[in-house]
Amino acid sequence: MRNFNVDLLRIIFAVIIVYAHMGVMRMVPAIAVGPAVVFFFILTGYFTMNGIEKRKERGETIGKFLLTKLMSFLPYLLAASIVTFVLQTILQIDYYGYDVGESLISSLMTFFGDVSCLSMFGMPFIMGNVAVWYLSGMMVGLMITYPLVLKYGHPFSKYVAPVIGIMCLAACLRYTGMLFGPHEEVWGMVKGLLESVGSLCLGYFVFECVERFKAVNLTSFGRHLMSFIELGCYVLSIVMMFSWSQVNTGHIEGHLPQAWYEMAIIFMMVVASALTLSGRTSLAFDVSERPLLKRLSTFLATSSLVLYLSNYYQIYYVSKMMKQLSLEEKTMYIIVFVTVSFAIAYIGGKLLLRLGRRLRSMIVEDAVCSG
Numbered sequence: 001m002r003n004f005n006v007d008l009l010r011i012i013f014a015v016i017i018v019y020a021h022m023g024v025m026r027m028v029p030a031i032a033v034g035p036a037v038v039f040f041f042i043l044t045g046y047f048t049m050n051g052i053e054k055r056k057e058r059g060e061t062i063g064k065f066l067l068t069k070l071m072s073f074l075p076y077l078l079a080a081s082i083v084t085f086v087l088q089t090i091l092q093i094d095y096y097g098y099d100v101g102e103s104l105i106s107s108l109m110t111f112f113g114d115v116s117c118l119s120m121f122g123m124p125f126i127m128g129n130v131a132v133w134y135l136s137g138m139m140v141g142l143m144i145t146y147p148l149v150l151k152y153g154h155p156f157s158k159y160v161a162p163v164i165g166i167m168c169l170a171a172c173l174r175y176t177g178m179l180f181g182p183h184e185e186v187w188g189m190v191k192g193l194l195e196s197v198g199s200l201c202l203g204y205f206v207f208e209c210v211e212r213f214k215a216v217n218l219t220s221f222g223r224h225l226m227s228f229i230e231l232g233c234y235v236l237s238i239v240m241m242f243s244w245s246q247v248n249t250g251h252i253e254g255h256l257p258q259a260w261y262e263m264a265i266i267f268m269m270v271v272a273s274a275l276t277l278s279g280r281t282s283l284a285f286d287v288s289e290r291p292l293l294k295r296l297s298t299f300l301a302t303s304s305l306v307l308y309l310s311n312y313y314q315i316y317y318v319s320k321m322m323k324q325l326s327l328e329e330k331t332m333y334i335i336v337f338v339t340v341s342f343a344i345a346y347i348g349g350k351l352l353l354r355l356g357r358r359l360r361s362m363i364v365e366d367a368v369c370s371g
Contacts, residue, residue, distance in 0.1 A: 004287045004293060044138055049207035075348070085128070120196070137182065205270075214280060318333045
């Protein structure tokens with residue numbers, strides 16, 4: 001089943017993250033965006049569990065799984081990092097006063113840092129695109145949790161994973177007050193890594209919830225009720241994210257610290273995502289047998305990643321190079337920069353994927369011939 005709603009939610013939360021990055025540059029009011037990133041980690045955890053039995057049957061190694069995951073986004077990351085490299089080089093020369101050689105060397109270092117996803121290894125200082133921390137955290141989080149899932153299977157995802165998930169996210173919120181700020185330190189670890197491990201574990205648990213939910217026979221009224229809960233959780237989560245923009249002290253109307261505020265949003269995200277992924281609500285929209293809509297759904301899924309990778313440095317560039325402009329003018333430039341960067345990263349990523357497949361098939365053919 002290809003659930004269109006999952007991919008639609010991906011692009012919605014990606015747009016919210018773009019808005020949040022504008023808030024980081026003080027161009028719009030800040031929002032409590034951490035739970036939006038948690039949503040993407042939850043999806044990764046769910047889909048990791050969803051295909052684990054088939055991978056076991058094939059005898060797929062942990063290394064093969066991680067390499068496949070890496071190659072699924074690396075072409076788009078490469079293309080997006082090239083755009084960051086160009087913008088960073090220009091910015092450093094025109095705004096920070098670097099000479100051409102210094103700027104090229106600095107940009108090459110950050111290009112390497114972005115593409116190699118080193119930020120969650122405690123090396124954010126060589127990172128240009130701050131958004132890359134998510135991919136770095138995802139890979140390291142999978143390195144830590146996937147072997148446990150593979151070895152202990154469903155007992156781990158049912159009983160242990162939710163405990164780990166709650167503990168990790170609670171630690172982030174308890175010691176820093178919010179999920180934002182992935183490079184802070186918690187328990188001697190980079191907070192983004194702790195957030196990744198916790199959110200992935202919640203995703204493993206969501207898979208178990210979905211499996212149980214699929215076994216329940218629902219009446220038409222039951223499906224409508226579940227849809228009401230699903231939609232209500234998403235709407236309320238988004239409203240709560242944006243409502244925090246009115247308060248920058250960490251409290252809402254003098255009570256409910258932001259840590260509890262974000263934990264409440266995460267709880268609703270878990271409930272809503274489990275209902276969406278089950279495909280059992282009346283809002284579920286299966287496009288498996290609809291080729292055009294299936295292609296649109298796939299496009300939205302890929303676009304959410306590309307948009308995520310093609311906005312932060314573009315916003316940063318505009319905020320520095322065009323700070324004398326009005327917000328409306330800056331917004332126009334950001335839309336142009338992000339749109340062009342998105343197109344380059346999307347098309348470039350697709351071309352690199354095809355090139356990679358072509359090279360792999362040539363290697364396989366050569367190996368067969370030589371054998």
